[in-house]
Amino acid sequence: MSYETDLVAKAESRSAAFGIIGLGYVGLPLAVELASAGYRVVGFDISGDVVSAVGTGKSHVKDVSSDVLAPLVQSGRIEATREMGRLGEVDAISICVPTPLSKTKDPDISYVMAAVQAVAQAVRSGQAIILESTTYPGSTRELLVPRLRARGFRIGEDVFVAFSPERVDPGNTEWHTRNTPKVIGGATPACQRVVTALYEPVFDTLVPVSSPEAAELVKLLENTFRSVNIGLVNEMAIVCDKLGVDVWEVIEAAATKPFGFMKFSPGPGLGGHCIPVDPHYLAWKMRGLDYRTRFIEVASEVNSEMPAFWVRKVAEQLNEDAKSVRGSKVLVIGIAYKKDVDDVRESPALDIVRLLQQQGADVSYHDPHVPELNEDGVKLRSVSLSAKAVAAADCVVIATDHSSLDYRMIRGEARRLVDTRNALNRKIGP
Numbered sequence: 001m002s003y004e005t006d007l008v009a010k011a012e013s014r015s016a017a018f019g020i021i022g023l024g025y026v027g028l029p030l031a032v033e034l035a036s037a038g039y040r041v042v043g044f045d046i047s048g049d050v051v052s053a054v055g056t057g058k059s060h061v062k063d064v065s066s067d068v069l070a071p072l073v074q075s076g077r078i079e080a081t082r083e084m085g086r087l088g089e090v091d092a093i094s095i096c097v098p099t100p101l102s103k104t105k106d107p108d109i110s111y112v113m114a115a116v117q118a119v120a121q122a123v124r125s126g127q128a129i130i131l132e133s134t135t136y137p138g139s140t141r142e143l144l145v146p147r148l149r150a151r152g153f154r155i156g157e158d159v160f161v162a163f164s165p166e167r168v169d170p171g172n173t174e175w176h177t178r179n180t181p182k183v184i185g186g187a188t189p190a191c192q193r194v195v196t197a198l199y200e201p202v203f204d205t206l207v208p209v210s211s212p213e214a215a216e217l218v219k220l221l222e223n224t225f226r227s228v229n230i231g232l233v234n235e236m237a238i239v240c241d242k243l244g245v246d247v248w249e250v251i252e253a254a255a256t257k258p259f260g261f262m263k264f265s266p267g268p269g270l271g272g273h274c275i276p277v278d279p280h281y282l283a284w285k286m287r288g289l290d291y292r293t294r295f296i297e298v299a300s301e302v303n304s305e306m307p308a309f310w311v312r313k314v315a316e317q318l319n320e321d322a323k324s325v326r327g328s329k330v331l332v333i334g335i336a337y338k339k340d341v342d343d344v345r346e347s348p349a350l351d352i353v354r355l356l357q358q359q360g361a362d363v364s365y366h367d368p369h370v371p372e373l374n375e376d377g378v379k380l381r382s383v384s385l386s387a388k389a390v391a392a393a394d395c396v397v398i399a400t401d402h403s404s405l406d407y408r409m410i411r412g413e414a415r416r417l418v419d420t421r422n423a424l425n426r427k428i429g430p
């Protein structure tokens with residue numbers, strides 16, 4: 001039997017074992033879906049804390065409930081380990097490690113390289129390796145394939161390689177790992193057949209594309225699309241502010257057009273691990289090919305100006321009471337990068353806090369999902385959101401519109417308010 005036939009048969013009988021490298025926001029939900037579909041899953045992570053939490057059935061990822069994880073761990077469907085040498089035990093490996101930016105906004109592929117290195121050391125014939133981390137076009141063929149070939153393996157015959165971008169949207173209760181269509185780009189037709197067979201029982205819809213490069217670009221197009229459109233509405237917020245027009249009224253009215261318009265909302269800037277980061281992977285790749293991706297640059301410029309725009313709004317509000325930013329008490333509500341998540345990575349609220357502190361404000365924050373902050377020099381603990389705390393602030397800034405907050409109380413008690421998300425009007429009306 002060929003390795004291809006063997007793997008497809010193991011997928012059909014669910015007797016294949018899966019390895020997940022990186023048990024974070026992406027890897028842990030994927031592990032749960034694979035196990036729920038009937039596969040045995042071994043999670044590999046370099047963090048001892050993550051491995052011991054998952055090993056005892058405790059989820060550290062908000063979208064994965066411990067009630068779902070624990071039975072899968074207890075029944076042996078999911079285990080977690082730091083022993084990368086065990087990668088040779090499994091039939092398929094999904095790589096879900098971080099792909100951040102360096103200080104100079106260039107791709108930091110060190111985590112992917114470490115994972116690829118671990119795979120290259122343990123790989124054996126008959127394995128499928130799927131890269132899920134968002135990365136620049138060409139990564140799968142340039143970073144992964146040569147290391148497998150160097151071990152003497154033939155791609156599409158001995159081992160099978162694909163890029164399949166993870167599209168998870170943390171906090172989204174409607175679209176999750178299983179029902180979000182899964183794009184797969186195999187390095188060869190046999191690779192495509194094997195990975196399609198492996199993922200078929202796990203995802204409701206599979207979307208095959210012709211190559212890993214196409215799959216890599218799908219993910220970058222999606223996130224660049226968001227970044228550019230958010231940049232456009234953020235610029236519109238600045239334009240409307242200068243013209244004295246309510247940007248949200250304009251957007252809501254434009255959104256009534258039944259065709260040709262898609263609604264995006266302005267806010268404090270971009271946050272999270274994807275939208276502010278991923279387009280730079282594409283921009284970096286294109287610089288190497290002597291092409292400047294202008295939309296990406298302009299969107300990034302506008303989006304990263306937004307925290308300063310909102311801090312100017314705070315200064316204007318304080319000015320109404322003849323106060324300066326220096327010495328004023330400012331309460332920032334919501335620190336996570338978007339509503340109902342606990343992730344503060346790249347959160348624009350952190351920039352707002354930092355800018356206010358630099359200007360001498362006495363800043364406190366409340367976030368029901370982030371009890372304490374220790375990020376890039378910002379070290380604070382969440383204060384309770386009492387009417388007294390809101391009334392005591394010279395200005396309140398709504399940076400993230402978490403669902404559970406008492407917006408009526410906030411509006412009633414705040415002396416001055418800057419609402420970067422239009423949360424008050426949306427939730428309780430004008």
Ligand SMILES: NC(=O)c1ccc[n+]([C@@H]2O[C@H](COP(=O)([O-])OP(=O)(O)OC[C@H]3O[C@@H](n4cnc5c(N)ncnc54)[C@H](O)[C@@H]3O)[C@@H](O)[C@H]2O)c1
Nearest residue numbers: 022023024025026045046047096097099114115133134166
């Ligand atoms: N978070 C999202 O919303 C999201 C959505 C879609 C795609 N992605 C992409 O998925 C990838 C993973 O992102 P994430 O948010 O899950 O990251 P994360 O930081 O939540 O998790 C990554 C995990 O990988 C582990 N790790 C790092 N290096 C490792 C190594 N060499 N071997 C084993 N484990 C290692 C870390 O300890 C961590 O637990 C990134 O490329 C990201 O761009 C993320």
